[in-house]
Amino acid sequence: xxxLLIWLLSLIIIPHIDMFILSLQEKVAPRVYETGFxxxxxxFTEPLYWNTFAxxxxxxxxxxxxxxxxxxxxxxxIAKMVRGRVRMVLFxxxxxxxxxxxLVRTFGxxxxxxxxxxxxxxxxxxxxxxxxxxxxxNDVSIMVGLVYTSMLFMVVPLVTTLDSLDNSLVExxxxxxxxxxxxxxxxxxxxxxxxxxxxxIVVFMLSLxxxxxxxxxxxxxxxxxxxxxxxxxxxxxxWEQGSAFGFxxxxxxxxxxxxxxxxxxxxxxxxxG
Amino acid sequence: MTDTPTPAIDLECVNLTKTFGKFCAVDNISFxxxxxxxxxxxxxxxCGKTTLLRMLAGFLEPTSGELTIKxxxxxxxxxxxxxxxxxxxxxxxxxxxxxxxNIAYGLECQGVDKSEIAPKVKAVLERVGLPDSGNxxxxxxxxxxxxxxxxxxxxxxxxxVLLLDEPLGALDLKLREHxxxxxxxxxxxxxxxFIYITHDQSEALVMSDQVAVMNAGKFEQVGTPQELYYTPQxxxxxxxxxxxxxxxxxxxxxxxxxxxxxxxxxxxxxGIAANDAQFKTGDGVxxxxxxxxxxxxxxxxxxxxxxxxxxxxxxxxLFDGAKSxxxxxxxxxxxxxxxxxxxxxxxxDLQEGQPIYLGWKFDQAKCFAARDGQAGA
Numbered sequence: 001x002x003x004l005l006i007w008l009l010s011l012i013i014i015p016h017i018d019m020f021i022l023s024l025q026e027k028v029a030p031r032v033y034e035t036g037f038x039x040x041x042x043x044f045t046e047p048l049y050w051n052t053f054a055x056x057x058x059x060x061x062x063x064x065x066x067x068x069x070x071x072x073x074x075x076x077x078i079a080k081m082v083r084g085r086v087r088m089v090l091f092x093x094x095x096x097x098x099x100x101x102x103l104v105r106t107f108g109x110x111x112x113x114x115x116x117x118x119x120x121x122x123x124x125x126x127x128x129x130x131x132x133x134x135x136x137x138n139d140v141s142i143m144v145g146l147v148y149t150s151m152l153f154m155v156v157p158l159v160t161t162l163d164s165l166d167n168s169l170v171e172x173x174x175x176x177x178x179x180x181x182x183x184x185x186x187x188x189x190x191x192x193x194x195x196x197x198x199x200x201i202v203v204f205m206l207s208l209x210x211x212x213x214x215x216x217x218x219x220x221x222x223x224x225x226x227x228x229x230x231x232x233x234x235x236x237x238x239w240e241q242g243s244a245f246g247f248x249x250x251x252x253x254x255x256x257x258x259x260x261x262x263x264x265x266x267x268x269x270x271x272x273g
Numbered sequence: 274m275t276d277t278p279t280p281a282i283d284l285e286c287v288n289l290t291k292t293f294g295k296f297c298a299v300d301n302i303s304f305x306x307x308x309x310x311x312x313x314x315x316x317x318x319x320c321g322k323t324t325l326l327r328m329l330a331g332f333l334e335p336t337s338g339e340l341t342i343k344x345x346x347x348x349x350x351x352x353x354x355x356x357x358x359x360x361x362x363x364x365x366x367x368x369x370x371x372x373x374x375n376i377a378y379g380l381e382c383q384g385v386d387k388s389e390i391a392p393k394v395k396a397v398l399e400r401v402g403l404p405d406s407g408n409x410x411x412x413x414x415x416x417x418x419x420x421x422x423x424x425x426x427x428x429x430x431x432x433x434v435l436l437l438d439e440p441l442g443a444l445d446l447k448l449r450e451h452x453x454x455x456x457x458x459x460x461x462x463x464x465x466x467f468i469y470i471t472h473d474q475s476e477a478l479v480m481s482d483q484v485a486v487m488n489a490g491k492f493e494q495v496g497t498p499q500e501l502y503y504t505p506q507x508x509x510x511x512x513x514x515x516x517x518x519x520x521x522x523x524x525x526x527x528x529x530x531x532x533x534x535x536x537x538x539x540x541x542x543x544g545i546a547a548n549d550a551q552f553k554t555g556d557g558v559x560x561x562x563x564x565x566x567x568x569x570x571x572x573x574x575x576x577x578x579x580x581x582x583x584x585x586x587x588x589x590x591l592f593d594g595a596k597s598x599x600x601x602x603x604x605x606x607x608x609x610x611x612x613x614x615x616x617x618x619x620x621x622d623l624q625e626g627q628p629i630y631l632g633w634k635f636d637q638a639k640c641f642a643a644r645d646g647q648a649g650a
Binding site for chain 1: 351
């Protein structure tokens with residue numbers, strides 16, 4: 001218990017307390033501070049800030065949904081359709097990209113998508129287009145990057161829960177007259193719900209808190225909330241405002257996760273259990 | 274039911290075969306099952322009975338052969354379109370649904386109107402004797418109750434044939450005995466054709482109208498439980514159905530069905546050729562004598578009453594209540610016989626080493642042609 005407490009205290013709780021105190025400092029004059037909530041009020045009064053947050057949250061939810069849509073069939077295939085070696089190889093294929101740093105992986109996407117990149121050149125070569133095409137620096141490229149980065153964190157919990165689904169339940173579902181869709185909806189998905197929810201929470205939080213992918217693939221118009229925090233801390237040297245944004249990100253994302261749990265009628269304990 | 278003059282056939286298989294690579298799991302099996310009967314497929318594990326059942330359910334396609342249910346070919350028909358339902362080995366009740374939802378699932382699949390589902394669920398729960406368990410979760414039920422729900426879930430759909438894949442295997446002994454009677458009762462009540470798969474001969478004998486004994490992908494014999502027990506047609510059936518003493522012997526003299534036999538150990542006695550098989554002097558045979566067909570006596574027996582009389586000593590007592598047996602050894606040859614101990618009180622004080630007399634009629638010693646490469650026991 002003690003190591004866990006030390007870890008939590010020194011790496012999570014103390015920095016957050018410090019950040020919270022910092023976020024309550026209002027700058028009234030150079031090096032003169034008062035305690036108050038004006039840094040928080042700033043978020044709600046300046047449309048750019050909460051618009052950026054809303055956009056970040058919506059894009060993250062969309063990324064989570066897309067990751068789930070792609071990850072579910074992949075996980076089902078790995079967990080139920082293949083056995084032994086093939087299964088191990090497929091699982092490894094999902095994992096191999098994560099042995100490379102996120103920066104390198106993101107540069108990989110840039111090499112593919114940029115104006116002078118592989119895809120653009122190829123399209124020109126086969127004559128589908130006359131001039132070079134810029135695939136980078138838009139919402140779609142951000143989405144591609146986010147889904148790609150998050151895939152493993154969706155596939156692992158899904159494979160684990162789907163693996164624990166008794167095959168005879170699926171067979172019984174068919175045997176009693178169910179169509180493939182009905183078996184999926186009534187038996188497979190309810191069983192996999194804890195895995196779906198925990199995968200979604202992880203992917204959503206990772207996307208929301210991601211900095212590298214939106215900045216590199218989205219360019220300067222990416223408008224990601226973590227960028228605002230970065231700007232406050234590094235560019236504008238306004239640590240007080242940055243801390244307030246950091247706290248808002250924590251609270252608002254927790255609220256979204258809580259709402260998600262309510263809607264899917266899951267509890268955090270049975271998701272993690 | 275089975276004894277109506279021309280029973281309607283519910284399910285028929287013709288030359289059904291299933292191979293996995295070079296391995297032949299089900300080998301050219303043909304049979305037909307009359308409507309409303311309880312048909313068991315009895316065999317050791319690995320004999321192909323589960324493969325056969327999965328073909329009937331539609332989870333496997335036969336390599337060759339024809340399968341019809343109520344005259345309609347089932348080849349290429351997926352499991353959710355077949356008029357058969359299956360009770361799985363571990364029941365496969367849906368844990369995420371209540372008991373009522375489990376039963377309603379199949380009705381919803383059939384597109385039954387919502388207003389008709391609830392009364393149907395209620396009615397079938399009453400018929401299986403669990404009227405109040407609709408709102409429970411499957412894990413709140415006892416083993417026997419789960420069993421009944423799994424059967425109710427299938428029977429509410431009124432299938433032509435109900436398949437049961439060793440569903441009693443997971444129950445404890447007492448409950449299993451109880452469920453045997455109950456299953457038979459349910460089958461009578463619903464009058465649905467049951468196909469029951471088991472490796473437990475007692476389950477098959479107690480419940481079935483017809484039993485098929487399966488071995489190595491083939492049916493060895495199909496018949497009523499009595500036929501299998503009293504007149505086994507192959508040595509496999511003789512050794513698999515019921516207990517049996519098995520010896521290797523040689524024919525010393527054959528007159529009609531009645532054979533004079535000599536065991537390897539030198540003991541000679543008389544037996545009967547099973548299946549009216551013809552044997553001649555010198556043929557090797559496997560002899561089967563049931564432990565319960567041998568008469569025990571503490572005093573020497575009268576010749577004439579029994580065709581075969583043997584004097585031995587008690588080697589070992591295997592006490593198991595009503596199923597108690599005694600191993601009797603012939604001191605001159607060390608040959609052992611397994612004999613059922615009558616619980617009439619007379620043998621309660623039997624001691625190991627005590628002399629004892631055995632007798633059995635010649636027609637209780639059934640002889641089959643010896644299979645080569647098999648050592649006599």
